[in-house]
Amino acid sequence: MNLLDRITMNPEIVHGKPAIRGMRWSVEMILDLLGSGMTFDEIIEDHPELEKEDILACLKFARLYLSGQPLENIN
Secondary structure, three states: OOHHHEEEOOOHHHHHEEEEOOOOEEEHHHHHHHHHOOOOHHHHHHOOOOOHHHHHHHHHHHHHHHOOOOOOOOO
């Protein structure tokens, strides 16, 4: 499975922002948690509905977005 398959965009979920697997966890929110110093394990411990691959997908999405590369598989 491509990590980007975990990132979805739906106008009815978090105002259409890129989100994890159709949940109300936006890529932006996960990046904020990481930026505040939380580790992958701390995020998953606090929010067990998330998986390590979800966090990795957020990082990959951000890298591709910032580099201007195509964001394939985002629906």
